[in-house]
Amino acid sequence: MADIETWTKDSFEAKYKALMAGMSEADMKKSAVQVLHLCRCNKCPTNTEAGETTAVYCTLGRADRGLERKGCLCSDCAITRTMSLRWDYYCTKGSAVELSGLKAVETESV
Numbered sequence: 001m002a003d004i005e006t007w008t009k010d011s012f013e014a015k016y017k018a019l020m021a022g023m024s025e026a027d028m029k030k031s032a033v034q035v036l037h038l039c040r041c042n043k044c045p046t047n048t049e050a051g052e053t054t055a056v057y058c059t060l061g062r063a064d065r066g067l068e069r070k071g072c073l074c075s076d077c078a079i080t081r082t083m084s085l086r087w088d089y090y091c092t093k094g095s096a097v098e099l100s101g102l103k104a105v106e107t108e109s110v
Helices: 012-019 025-034 078-083 096-100 102-109
Strands: none
Touching: 012 078, 012 096, 012 102, 096 102
């Protein structure tokens, strides 16, 4: 499990389990709002046409409408570094939880 001594070296999965496992969907959305100021989605070339300004796709999942990939800023995002994310194009692929397979594990354990 992620803790303060190992945080910088821990995987996304360990950090997720320490911070967000067991959160309701409403709490996940509140968490996303709290990190919105770190998010690069509103400046992303893929997302600019969508006009979405409150997207934290790595947390909330892909955009409701299909987006054409025009570039990705995920690798330069503070959320990516802080949470040890290793994917890109969350707006078209889905959330980090979905991409990591944690969502399937959570569903199975319910």
